[in-house]
Amino acid sequence: MLDSKILRSDLDMVVEKLKTKNFNFDVDAFNQLEERRKSLQVSTENLQSQRNSRSRAIGEAKAKGDDIQPLLDEVASLGDQLKNAEGELGALQDQLDSLLFGIPNLPDASVPQGNSEEDNTQVLTWGEKPVFDFEPKDHIDLGQAIGGIDFERAAKLSGARFVTMTGPLVTLHRALIQFMLNQHTLQHGYTETYVPYLVNESSLFGTGQLPKFKEELFHIESENHDLYLIPTAEVPVTNFVAASIVEAKQLPLKFVAHTPCFRSEAGSYGKDTRGMIRQHQFEKVELVQVVKPRESMNALEELTGHAETILQLLGLAYRKVILCGGDLGFASTKTYDLEVWLPGQNAYREISSCSNMTDFQARRMKARWRNPETGKPELVHTLNGSGLAVGRTLLAIMENYQRADGSIEIPDVLLPYMHGMTEIRG
RNA sequence: GGAGAGAUGGCUGAGUGGUCGAAAGCGCUCCCCUGCUAAGGGAGUAUACGUUAAUAGCGUAUCGAGGGUUCGAAUCCCUCUCUCUCCGCCA
Numbered sequence: 001m002l003d004s005k006i007l008r009s010d011l012d013m014v015v016e017k018l019k020t021k022n023f024n025f026d027v028d029a030f031n032q033l034e035e036r037r038k039s040l041q042v043s044t045e046n047l048q049s050q051r052n053s054r055s056r057a058i059g060e061a062k063a064k065g066d067d068i069q070p071l072l073d074e075v076a077s078l079g080d081q082l083k084n085a086e087g088e089l090g091a092l093q094d095q096l097d098s099l100l101f102g103i104p105n106l107p108d109a110s111v112p113q114g115n116s117e118e119d120n121t122q123v124l125t126w127g128e129k130p131v132f133d134f135e136p137k138d139h140i141d142l143g144q145a146i147g148g149i150d151f152e153r154a155a156k157l158s159g160a161r162f163v164t165m166t167g168p169l170v171t172l173h174r175a176l177i178q179f180m181l182n183q184h185t186l187q188h189g190y191t192e193t194y195v196p197y198l199v200n201e202s203s204l205f206g207t208g209q210l211p212k213f214k215e216e217l218f219h220i221e222s223e224n225h226d227l228y229l230i231p232t233a234e235v236p237v238t239n240f241v242a243a244s245i246v247e248a249k250q251l252p253l254k255f256v257a258h259t260p261c262f263r264s265e266a267g268s269y270g271k272d273t274r275g276m277i278r279q280h281q282f283e284k285v286e287l288v289q290v291v292k293p294r295e296s297m298n299a300l301e302e303l304t305g306h307a308e309t310i311l312q313l314l315g316l317a318y319r320k321v322i323l324c325g326g327d328l329g330f331a332s333t334k335t336y337d338l339e340v341w342l343p344g345q346n347a348y349r350e351i352s353s354c355s356n357m358t359d360f361q362a363r364r365m366k367a368r369w370r371n372p373e374t375g376k377p378e379l380v381h382t383l384n385g386s387g388l389a390v391g392r393t394l395l396a397i398m399e400n401y402q403r404a405d406g407s408i409e410i411p412d413v414l415l416p417y418m419h420g421m422t423e424i425r426g
Numbered sequence: 427g428g429a430g431a432g433a434u435g436g437c438u439g440a441g442u443g444g445u446c447g448a449a450a451g452c453g454c455u456c457c458c459c460u461g462c463u464a465a466g467g468g469a470g471u472a473u474a475c476g477u478u479a480a481u482a483g484c485g486u487a488u489c490g491a492g493g494g495u496u497c498g499a500a501u502c503c504c505u506c507u508c509u510c511u512c513c514g515c516c517a
Binding site for chain 1: 443444455473476481485486507
C-alpha cells in the first residue's frame with residue numbers, strides 16, 4: 001500500500017512511476033473521490049464536533065440540576081444527520097480504500113523499463129554450464145529411468161500438477177533442505193522459524209496477496225474456519241512483525257523458514273505442464289528480513305547474495321537478472337531473479353526471486369520500529385527471497401549432475417546429508 | 427467438547443454512563459541537584475486523519491474487531507476473534 005499522502009501531494013510522479021509497471025492509474029476517478037471525501041469528511045467532523053459539545057453541555061446542566069429538556073430538543077435532529085453523513089463517508093472511504101489497496105508498489109529508479117521477461121536486464125552469470133558427451137535428459141526422463149518420481153500416481157491422488165516421490169531422490173530433496181537451512185542459520189545469520197501453513201485473510205492482506213490475487217490461493221473454508229494455504233513462507237514470516245513496534249536495536253530481523261507452498265496456478269494452464277517446474281505444492285526455503293528503511297537496498301543485495309551462495313556451493317550455473325517494471329511483482333520495488341541453468345530444457349529457469357518491498361507491506365501490516373532519531377514509530381522495510389525453491393533445485397541437480405548411464409552424482413556439499421550415498425541410480 | 431475469567435497507551439495496571447485520550451507506577455526524553463556511581467526534585471512522553479507554511483494551534487476518530495442502545499459509551503446490550511483457568515478428549 002502506498003502512502004496516501006504522496007498520492008495527494010505528488011500524484012504526477014506516482015502515475016509516471018506506475019507506468020513503468022504497466023499500471024494505469026485512473027487519475028480523474030481518484031481526484032473526484034478525493035474531492036468528495038474531503039468535503040464530506042469536513043462536514044461530518046463538524047457534525048460530530050457539534051454533537052460532542054452539546055452532549056457535554058447536557059452533562060454539565062444535569063450535574064447542576066438544570067432542566068435538560070430544551071437542550072435535548074435542540075439535538076433531536078443531529079443524530080439522523082450524523083448517521084447519514086457517517087454512512088456516506090464510510091462508503092466513500094471504502095471506495096477509496098479498494099482503489100488504494102489495488103495500487104502496486106512504486107518501482108525503484110534502477111528498475112528497467114519493459115513489459116515482459118524478455119526485458120529483464122542480466123546482471124551477471126556464474127559458473128560453467130556442464131558439457132555432456134551425450135544428449136542430456138530432462139528431469140522427467142531421468143526420474144523415469146531412476147524411478148521414484150510419479151506424476152500419474154499423484155494425479156490419481158490429487159489431480160494435475162502434483163507429484164509423488166519415493167526413495168533416494170526424496171533423500172536428496174531432504175538433504176537440500178537441511179543444507180540450505182544450515183547454511184543460512186550457521187553462515188548467514190538467519191534465525192530458523194517454524195510457522196503455520198494456514199493463515200488468515202489479514203496476514204495475506206498484509207503481504208499484498210489479498211484482496212487482488214485471491215484466485216492464486218487455495219482457500220480452506222468450512223463451518224468453523226476461513227483460512228488460506230500459504231503460497232510462500234513470506235506470508236507468515238513477514239507477518240511476525242504485523243501490528244507491532246520493533247526496538248531499533250533488534251533490527252535487522254533475519255528469519256529463514258522451510259515450508260511447503262501452495263499455489264492454484266490459475267491462469268497458467270498449458271504452461272510448464274510437464275514435470276516438476278510448476279506444481280500446486282512445492283517446498284521452499286525462504287529468507288525474510290525486516291530492516292531500517294535506510295538499509296533496505298543494501299539488505300536486498302545481501303539477501304540475494306545469500307541465495308546465490310547456495311547455488312554456488314551446489315555448483316549450479318545461474319544468471320542474475322533485475323526484473324523490468326512489467327515483470328515486477330505487486331508489492332516489490334526491486335526484484336532480482338536467480339535463474340538456474342537446466343540442461344534438459346537448454347534454458348535458464350527461475351529458482352529464486354529476491355525482493356525489497358520497502359514500506360509497502362509494512363504499511364498494510366502496521367509494522368513499525370521506533371526511530372531513536374525522532375523517538376517516533378516509523379514503518380520498517382521488509383524483504384524476502386527464496387533461498388532456494390527446493391523442488392526446482394532438486395531437478396536442477398538431476399539435470400546438471402546426470403551421467404551418460406542416467407545416474408546422478410551427488411554434489412560434495414550434500415554428501416554429509418546423504419548417509420553414505422554418493423550417487424543415485426535406478 | 428463442558429464450565430468460568432479476561433482483552434485498556436512502549437510495559438504493568440486503575441477506571442461500570444457525562445468535562446476520559448484515559449489515574450498511578452515502570453520505562454523513555456529534557457532540566458535541576460549532587461565532586462564519580464547510586465539516590466533525589468521538576469517538566470514532558472500514543473497513533474491516524476482533517477485543517478495549516480507548520481512535527482504550532484484547533485477539530486475528528488481510536489480503550490481486541492464489528493454492530494446496537496443513548497443527547498452522550500472504555501463503561502450497558504448483541505455477534506465475532508483471541509488469551510487464560512479448571513474438567514474431558516486427543517496427535
